[in-house]
Amino acid sequence: xxxxxxxxxxxxxxxxxxxxxxxxxxxxxxxxxxxxxxxxxxxxxxx
Numbered sequence: 001x002x003x004x005x006x007x008x009x010x011x012x013x014x015x016x017x018x019x020x021x022x023x024x025x026x027x028x029x030x031x032x033x034x035x036x037x038x039x040x041x042x043x044x045x046x047x
Contacts (some may be wrong), residue, residue: 004012
């Protein structure tokens with residue numbers, strides 16, 4: 001496999017950070033939506 005140039009390595013690192021942040025944001029949104037739905041069900045008295 002060819003060695004990456006410092007510029008390519010930097011771009012790959014930046015892309016990896018961006019992907020990690022997007023995945024983290026997605027997980028946070030799913031968590032919040034789930035908690036809101038559970039909270040609404042508890043407040044309405046549904047088991």
